[in-house]
Amino acid sequence: MEVLELKNLWEQIKGRLTAELPANAQPWIYPLEVTGYDKGVLTVVTGQLMGRDILRRNHYNQIVEIIKKVTQNPDSDFVIIYDESMAKTIKKENEKIQKKIETAELKEKAMENLSYMPSSNLNLKYKFENFVVGESNEFAYKVAKAVAENPAKKYNPLFIYGNAGLGKTHLMQAIGHYTLFKNSDIKVKYTKTEDYVNDFISNSRNSKDTIENMSKFNRKYTNIDIILIDDIQFIESKKKTMSQMQHTFDSLYNKGKQIVITSDRLPKDIPTLTSALCSRFEMGLMVELTPPDLQTRFNIVKKLANDNDLKYSDDAIEYIAKNFENNVRELEGAFNKVSAYAEVTGQSLTLDLAKNILKCDDNKDEISFSKIVEVTANYFKISANDIMGTARSQKTSTARHVAIYLARELSGNSFVNIAEFFEKKHTTIMFAHDKIEKEIKVNNDLSSAIREIKQALKVI
Ligand code: ADP
Ligand code: MG
Secondary structure (H helix, E strand, C coil): CCCCHHHHHHHHHHHHHHHHHHHHHHHCCCCCCCEEEECCEEEEEEEEEHHHHHHHHHHHHHHHHHHHHHHHCCCCEEEEECCCCHHHHHHHHHHHHHHHHHCCCCCCHHHHCCECCCCCEEEECCCCHHHHCCCCCCCHHHHHHHHHHHHCCCCCCCCEECCCCHHHHHHHHHHHHHHHHHHHCCCCCEEEEEHHHHHHHHHHHHCCCHHHHHHHHHHHCCCCCCEEEEEEECCCCCCHHHHHHHHHHHHHHCCCCCEEEEEEHHHHHCCCCHHHHHHHCCCCCEECCCCCCHHHHHHHHHHHHCCCCCCCCHHHHHHHHCCCCCCHHHHHHHHHHHHHHHHHHHCEEEEHHHHHHCCCCCCCCCCCHHHHHHHHHHHHHHCHHHHHCCCCCHHHHHHHHHHHHHHHHCCCCCCCHHHHHHCCCHHHHHHHHHHHHHHHCHHHHHHHHHHHHHHCCCCC
16 A cells, blocks of 8 residues: 555544544554555554553454444454554654655645736746647637737737636736736736626725726726736626726727637627627637647646656556546646655656556546436436427426536536537527526535436446
8 A cells, every 4th residue: 555545544544543442542542653554454553562552452343443444344453563663763754754745735835826926917837838739729829829929919809718627727828928028018917707897896886985996996907918807707797897898898909908818608608798798709819729639638747747857657647648538627636646646655657656546447438428318317207308309398498407417517528519419509508507507506406416317327
């Protein structure tokens, strides 16, 4: 068993020992150090002879029961060794590992803070140099680069859209970095749509300072050269917010400033957007980011490994790339998990290690859309044909919406693909998905229905 795994296991067992053994056993638990776990046998060492004897004589059975419960291995056993110097050495080693983990966490935090540049809001990681180009994103990359070379001259506004985790924020911020690098006097502002909206709401609130606040707000968002507005699908439908956004857009556009917007869907598919804003967003160029192919995913993970100075084998990289297909954020997450483990335990990134940590099913059966339809129909006691049909009784509609929602959530496929399968317009698919997404937050029957269907699909 690997060091970290052992550490986790021991922490769980120790937690239970502390909770379940009687008070007179407690002083002897704390000094225990774990040394191994093999074929159900947990071995610990202590520097206290009396501790060993008390735990062994009086609590052995109870300890074994706890190990059984935690490891779910009915053949569990417990060995306690008394060895003062060994206990000391192992304690030191464990402390070292703990420190390494803490340092790694601290380093990550420090990086986050460092990379935060208050005036522009840009994250240092999101540069063109760190963006791996492949078929799925080449066009978007080239267009973004062209915009960065010539702000407001080429494509204005630039509208980048695509599913979550495909690099929209990254590419958008890369434009900011690039222009700032070429000319540090350029004023770049990155803002999440949500922050913009909240900022507007708090500044436009009626008070004796409203006028002053609003003029400050307007300066903040229009006295700049490049605005990067992220995730515009989160704009709220309030009239005032819309007309403010339109005002910001127009004043920048009319002054010849560059506007870059991202969204998880096309402007016309954002139901809250006014037609005036929609047509403004469609005025320039709209580019889509699609999920990267295997080669690109491979290159992304390889780059991460190189950037982290990690020793790796190509088959390990390939394993990660193969198993995380639809979302680069998840792909990175998987890599981070494995690399943290490799780093802390001083190993290189091998196929075995990746398999061990990620435990992806090798012949993972992709859940097919038809399986989702079948199981959902079953749950609602209707037929798969009903779901695929057009009948609109409440039960059938709900079942259909749920199937569409699950198709999206479980496959990460694009709305367009899902629409093709269900033979519906992709706007209908989006509507159904969004409806269920909202409703499960407030409707317990619906959320437990979805949980049960997922269980039947064996995804939870
Ligand atoms: P989105 O905004 O589309 O949800 P992000 O831009 O936040 O996605 O990207 C998610 C993560 O994946 C980020 O850490 C980003 O750096 C990384 N990423 C996405 N695409 C690429 C790429 N082509 N090359 C390298 N990293 C990428
Ligand atoms: Mg984003």
